Amino acid sequence: MKIGITGATGQLGVLVVNKLKEKVAAENIVALVRSPQKAAALGVEAREADYNQPETLEKAFQGIDKLLVISGNEIGQRLSQHTNIINAAKKAGVKLIVYTSVLHADTSTLSLAEEHLGTEAALKASGVPYVLLRNGWYTENYTGSIGGVLAGGALLGSSGDGKISSATRADFAEAAVAVLTGEGQEGKVYELAGDEVYTMSDLAAEISKQTGKNIPYKNLPVAEYAAALISVGLPEGIAHFLAGTHVSTEKGDLFDDGHQLSKLIGHSTTSLTDAVKAALAGLA
Template sequence: MTIGITGATGQLGRLVVRSLQAKSGAEPIVALVRSPEKARELGVEARVFEYARPDTLAPALAGIDTLLLISSSEVGQREAQHRNVIEAAKTAGVKRIVYTSLLHADRSPISLGTEHRATEALLASSGIPATILRNGWYTENYTASIPPALANGAFVGSAGEGRLSLATRADYAEAAATVLTSEGHEGRTYELAGDDAVTLADLAAEISRQTGRDIPYRNLSQAEYAGILKQAGLPEMFAEGLAAWDVDASNDALFDHGRQLSKLIGRPTTPLADAVRAQLAA
């Protein structure tokens, strides 16, 4: 069985490749990427694969049995790009698709859910057996803000006291590798999230504990937080999106207590303290 990984040079994709390689008797892996030269360090076959260029897709999928479709990074264009991939998979005879969706995509208030719901519907009507991995937020989405928090003396956001069931990219990558290499997942939808929910105040307290500094959490309005992100150099649409998603998180949009992720990977998800420690050491 040959496994194709879209976006294999991305932050999640390369971790999935490493997780697959770590498994004994790993299946052949094909990295489906925009720039094969960037995949050279992965040590696997690489093929040109661009979501927005349908002519590259079906040829690149030749001989692929199982496809991991990692959602496109181009918000607003995902539905069309994912449709291109699914149609190409049908043409190429791909036998199974595993798709990285959003936690509780069927009911999530987070705006990203719209394109994920559309993609899940496309998969359901494609005739190709599929598995949906509804990934929660990466812990790194928040720990990446530790350096500016230390520089400015506070961790800021708009998530209030919302419960965040965070897990690291490595946790989600391991779950994907497990589903790609084992049986019984066709037709399943997994709600994947961290074992233990935290708040941004908890994150700030952990940063304080590990650094020996007082780093409080400052909850801001959506407009205030978006303004700070824009001042930091983020594009306007992305800054506005991040602030809005944080407000959704304040209403527990990123909370889940089903522990399906730790059940899939056979271990507890990575604790917040470990993720903070890794960021501080980076």
Template structure:
């Protein structure tokens, strides 16, 4: 039995779709707070188990019978450690055979403040003495591609990444890596640094948008506080604006770069080019 947490999210849904191509639906269980969000998977024969990180007593039963558990990191930044601790303790109680956790690229040395909770979670996993795999996921290309509509309106990409190289990959690539680990043997103890085969600066990102749109697009590098203020002014919640601005500064220090090609090696193909992601977003 393969159990997937956070299965209603962007990454989780892609993982489940990938698993369904390799294992029977009856061998997959999804742990979600809102079962209605995965009704389409339930209709295919996948088990759906309701549980909540903030209700630890619900987790052990949800993880029961898991030969392999994919713990997709919680999305509430600042609250992840207690939530992850509850999940890890429940995995112990349920005698999970293998715990696979989605962490952050170079979590142990990353300059991104976002890495702190991942680093602490990794320490909790090691202390739990459960066989584990750590998937240290780099940036999703979608994190930047999602802003293209506003970039086209404003004629500029704004950020605080300086000349930092960003080795992003499509969310689907990271999902495929998780599926590979969950369906292959002899994975316990491995730590994967996962990132795109190609890298780019935000100036290059702006130039690529200009190339495909035919519009004049430039990159404006801003101090962290100014970039955060711009994001809040654009309507983003302050917490998300903080994460994005801090992460951009981390990118300027190399925090989103890796050239080990472990992701493409794991999925057996080149990662999705960020240029293709830009082109698809513009051309629809």
């Protein structure tokens, strides 16, 4: 039983491979990456698999029984890339595709939901058995910018009092491993989110508590928030995308209280306190 991981050198992919090695022999894991030489440190077989080059994919997927498709990061290109993967996996005889989608893809107002929903439809049409991991927001999407927050003296956003139930990449990686190594997963759709629910104001309060500094949350009109992101060097397209995610947050798109993630991994998800603590330790 060989398990293939696309995007295996990415932030989520590395965690999946390392956690998978705790349960599966390394020789049964295949890292599917654009540059195999960059995957050497993973300690597993690496094969070239470029989402944009279909000719590399069918060859790379030969002998793969279960395939984890970690969604690409090129917004606007992902549906065609994912379709290339699905078609190649079908031709190669892959028996199960596990795909990282987005929380409540069928109802979400997040701009990136459309490509995920399109990929889900392509999976269903392919006839290949699949599992949908509808991942919520990564806590690191927030904690990764704590350095800038501390430097600026405030946490900025446009989320209002929108509820967030994020989880860490490690939590989501553990969920992927549970599905890849489990039985009877075909056809399941998991809405995966953290156990803890918080707002941006709560996040600011947690940062303040742990640093001893007064870090307020400043809720800005979306255009003003996008302009603030551009002013610190973010490309205009990315700035508007990020600002848009805050609008969706206020609409409830990053919230879920079904606790499917903690049930799947068998323990509580990483707390906001621990995630902030880890981020601050990384800045030390």
